[in-house]
Amino acid sequence: MAPEPSLSLDNLPRSDMLSAGLPSPPGTSAFLVSKNPNPLAAKVAAVLSTSYSDTEFREALSLLDERAVGNDARTRRQIRLDLHKEVIDSNGVIVDEFGRVAELEQQLRRIRGTLGKLNAGYEDMKTQVVSAHAETLPVLTEAGSLLEQRRQVETRQKVLVAFKAHFIMSDDEIAALTSTAEPADDRFFDSLLKAKGINQDCELLLGFERQTLGSDLMEQTSKHIIFGFQKLFKWVQREFKTLNLENPQMNSSIRRALRVLAERPSLFQNCLDFFAEARERILSDAFHVALTGNASSGVEDPTVKPIDLTAHDPLRYVGDMLAWIHSATVSEREALEVLFVAEGEELAKGLKSGRDAEIWRLVADEGDDETDFNALKALSDLVDRDVAGASRVLRQRVEQVIRSNEETIPAYKLATLINFYRVTFQKLLGIGSNLLNCVGSLEEEALRQFRALVRDRIAALQGEFQHAPSDLGPPSFLHDALRQLEAIVKTYEASLSASEDRESEFENVLTEAFEPFMSGCDNMAKSMEPPNDAIFLINCRLTAAKCLEAFDFTRRRAGHLRESISSEATKLVANQHTFFCDGSGLGPLLNSKATLGGARDDLNKETLGRASQQLDDFLPSALMDAMERLKHLQDAMLARQITEGAASQFCVDFEKLEQAIETKNEAAREADECGLRSVFPRTSAEIRVLLS
Known part of the structure; x- marks a missing residue:
C-alpha cells in the first residue's frame, strides 16, 4: 500500500489553497488578485503573497506536520473545523481557570480583611501591654529582687542544714558516743566514725581566712572522740572479764x-x-x-x-x-x-x-x-x-623431777622429751617466746643432770678400770655402758630432733656417755703386754662398733672404731710375725740387714743346721700355736686373717732367706764343696703348705 502523501503547501492544488484561504506560494502573479476580485481569489492571492520565511507561518506548518494528517480532500476540508474546535476548547479551559482565579481573589480579599482586623487588635493589645508594663515595672523589679533574696536564703539554709548534718553531732549521737550508760553497739561505732570524719574535715575549714569555726569544731569533736575511746576501752575491759x-x-x-x-x-x-x-x-x-x-x-x-x-x-x-x-x-x-x-x-x-x-x-x-x-x-x-x-609452775615442777632423778636413762629420756616439746613450741610460738626459753632451760637442766649422772657413774667405776677380764673380753662396765648407750640411741632416734645433721648433734651424747668408757678401756690396755693389749682393745671396739652400726646417725663413729680396729689388727699381725720368726729359729737370719746380693757371713752350716732342726720342730704345730695365741680374740674370722697375714709375711721373708741360701749354695758347688742345702733342705713352697 502506497504511503499516503503528506499534507504540505506544495502538494495542495492552487485552487484548494485559494478556497482554504491559505497564502499563495511565492512567485504567484499579483495580477491574479486584481483580476479576480471575488473572495476566493482574494484569499488565494493572500496565500500566494505570504512569505515562507514568516515565523508564524512556519510554526503553523510544523503543527500540521505534527498532527500527521492525511493529504486528502476530506482532511483538507475538515482541518479548519478541527482547528476552530480546538481553539474553542482551549478558550473554554482558559475561561474555567479564570473562574477559579476569581474565586481565589475573593478569598484573598476576605483574608486581607481578617488580617487588617488582627493588626488592629494587635496594635490595641500592644498599646495596652506597654501601658501595663510601664505601670508594673517597679513592682516586677522589686519582686525579682525579693525572689533572688529568697533563693539566696534557701541556698544558705540548705548549706546550713548540710553543714549541721555533717559537722554537728546530734545529742543522741553524742550520748551514744560518750555516755557510759549506753552500750558500745552500732550506734556508738557510727557516732565515732562520724566524729572522726568531722575532725578530719575540719582541717579543710582551717584553710579559710576565718579559722575560728574549724578550730572550735575540732576541739569539741576531739573531746567527744577522746571520751568515746575511753568508753570503748572500759567496755572492752568489762567484756574481757567474761x-x-x-x-x-x-x-x-x-x-x-x-x-x-x-x-x-x-x-x-x-x-x-x-x-x-x-x-x-x-x-x-x-x-x-x-x-x-x-x-x-x-x-x-x-x-x-x-x-x-x-x-x-x-x-x-x-x-x-x-x-x-x-x-x-x-x-x-x-x-x-x-x-x-x-x-x-x-x-x-x-x-x-x-x-x-x-x-x-x-x-x-x-x-x-x-x-x-x-x-x-x-x-x-x-x-x-x-x-x-x-x-x-611447769618449770618448778619439772626442775624438781629432774633433780630428784638418779638414773641415767630416765634422765636422757627426760631431756629428749623436753627437746620434743621445745621443737614443738618453737614452731608454735616462734623463737624468743618465754615458754620456749622456759622449756629450753629445762632441756639444758635435764642434759646437765644426764651428764652429771654419767660422770658419777664413771667415777664409781674407776676401780673397775684397773683390772681387765681374764678372757680379755670387754669389761662388764663397757657392756653396761653400751646397753645404756643403745637405750639412749633408740630414745634419740624416736625423738623429734630440730637439727638436720643428727649425727653431729648426737656427738655430744657420745662424748659424755661413750668416750669415757672407751678411754677407760684404753687405759686398761696400757698395762697389758702384747698381744693381749691389742686383743683386749679389738674386743672392746668390736663390741662398741656392732652397737653403733645399728643406727644411721652413729655409723661415722662406728667407722672410726673400725679404723682403730684395723690399726690394732696390724699390730697383731706384726706380733704374730714375730712369733713365727722366733718360734722357727729363723729370727736372726730373717732380720739380717745384709743385702741379698752381698755376702751373708751368718749363713753357715752350723747356724742353718740348728735353725733347720728348730724349724722342723716348729712347723707342724706352728699355725695352731699361732691361733692359740689369739684365742681370746672374739672375732674368729679376724683372728684367722691376722694369723694368715703374719704367715704370709713370714713366707715372704723365708723366700728372701732361701734366695740368699741358693746364692751361697751355688758358690759352694762351683768350688766343689758341700752346699748349704744339705743341712737346710726346706723350701718356701713347703713352708707355705705347712702354714696355710
Whole structure:
C-alpha cells in the first residue's frame, strides 16, 4: 500500500489553497488578485503573497506536520473545523481557570480583611501591654529582687542544714558516743566514725581566712572522740572479764572494738595487757586444777583426774604436764586467731594511723623506728603471755623431777622429751617466746643432770678400770655402758630432733656417755703386754662398733672404731710375725740387714743346721700355736686373717732367706764343696703348705 502523501503547501492544488484561504506560494502573479476580485481569489492571492520565511507561518506548518494528517480532500476540508474546535476548547479551559482565579481573589480579599482586623487588635493589645508594663515595672523589679533574696536564703539554709548534718553531732549521737550508760553497739561505732570524719574535715575549714569555726569544731569533736575511746576501752575491759574463748564464734563486737581501739596504740596495748593478765590467772588456775584436782580456792573438781596422782613415773609425769601446756597453748592460739589473723590488716592499719597521730612520735628520736604490726607475732606474744603463769609452775615442777632423778636413762629420756616439746613450741610460738626459753632451760637442766649422772657413774667405776677380764673380753662396765648407750640411741632416734645433721648433734651424747668408757678401756690396755693389749682393745671396739652400726646417725663413729680396729689388727699381725720368726729359729737370719746380693757371713752350716732342726720342730704345730695365741680374740674370722697375714709375711721373708741360701749354695758347688742345702733342705713352697 502506497504511503499516503503528506499534507504540505506544495502538494495542495492552487485552487484548494485559494478556497482554504491559505497564502499563495511565492512567485504567484499579483495580477491574479486584481483580476479576480471575488473572495476566493482574494484569499488565494493572500496565500500566494505570504512569505515562507514568516515565523508564524512556519510554526503553523510544523503543527500540521505534527498532527500527521492525511493529504486528502476530506482532511483538507475538515482541518479548519478541527482547528476552530480546538481553539474553542482551549478558550473554554482558559475561561474555567479564570473562574477559579476569581474565586481565589475573593478569598484573598476576605483574608486581607481578617488580617487588617488582627493588626488592629494587635496594635490595641500592644498599646495596652506597654501601658501595663510601664505601670508594673517597679513592682516586677522589686519582686525579682525579693525572689533572688529568697533563693539566696534557701541556698544558705540548705548549706546550713548540710553543714549541721555533717559537722554537728546530734545529742543522741553524742550520748551514744560518750555516755557510759549506753552500750558500745552500732550506734556508738557510727557516732565515732562520724566524729572522726568531722575532725578530719575540719582541717579543710582551717584553710579559710576565718579559722575560728574549724578550730572550735575540732576541739569539741576531739573531746567527744577522746571520751568515746575511753568508753570503748572500759567496755572492752568489762567484756574481757567474761569472754569465753572456748566459744568458736567469738563475739564480733569484740573484734570490731579491738579493730577500732587499735587507733589508740596505748589503749590497745593496755587492753592486751589486761587481757593477758586475766588469761594468765585463768590458765594458771586451770593448770593447778589439772595437777591437783582442786581449784586455787580449795574446791575439788570431780571431773578432773589429777596429774599428781595418776602419773607415778617421772617421765609420764613430765610428759603429762608438757602435754597439758601444749594443749592449752594450741587452744589459746586457735581462740585468739580470730582477733589477730582475721583482723590483722585492719589492726595494722589502725595501729599505724594511731602511731602517726601521737604527738610524742613527732619529737622522738629519728633512729627509733617503729616496726609494722605483725598479726602472727602479736598473736604468739599474747599466747605466750597467757601461759606465762602456767609456765612458771611447769618449770618448778619439772626442775624438781629432774633433780630428784638418779638414773641415767630416765634422765636422757627426760631431756629428749623436753627437746620434743621445745621443737614443738618453737614452731608454735616462734623463737624468743618465754615458754620456749622456759622449756629450753629445762632441756639444758635435764642434759646437765644426764651428764652429771654419767660422770658419777664413771667415777664409781674407776676401780673397775684397773683390772681387765681374764678372757680379755670387754669389761662388764663397757657392756653396761653400751646397753645404756643403745637405750639412749633408740630414745634419740624416736625423738623429734630440730637439727638436720643428727649425727653431729648426737656427738655430744657420745662424748659424755661413750668416750669415757672407751678411754677407760684404753687405759686398761696400757698395762697389758702384747698381744693381749691389742686383743683386749679389738674386743672392746668390736663390741662398741656392732652397737653403733645399728643406727644411721652413729655409723661415722662406728667407722672410726673400725679404723682403730684395723690399726690394732696390724699390730697383731706384726706380733704374730714375730712369733713365727722366733718360734722357727729363723729370727736372726730373717732380720739380717745384709743385702741379698752381698755376702751373708751368718749363713753357715752350723747356724742353718740348728735353725733347720728348730724349724722342723716348729712347723707342724706352728699355725695352731699361732691361733692359740689369739684365742681370746672374739672375732674368729679376724683372728684367722691376722694369723694368715703374719704367715704370709713370714713366707715372704723365708723366700728372701732361701734366695740368699741358693746364692751361697751355688758358690759352694762351683768350688766343689758341700752346699748349704744339705743341712737346710726346706723350701718356701713347703713352708707355705705347712702354714696355710
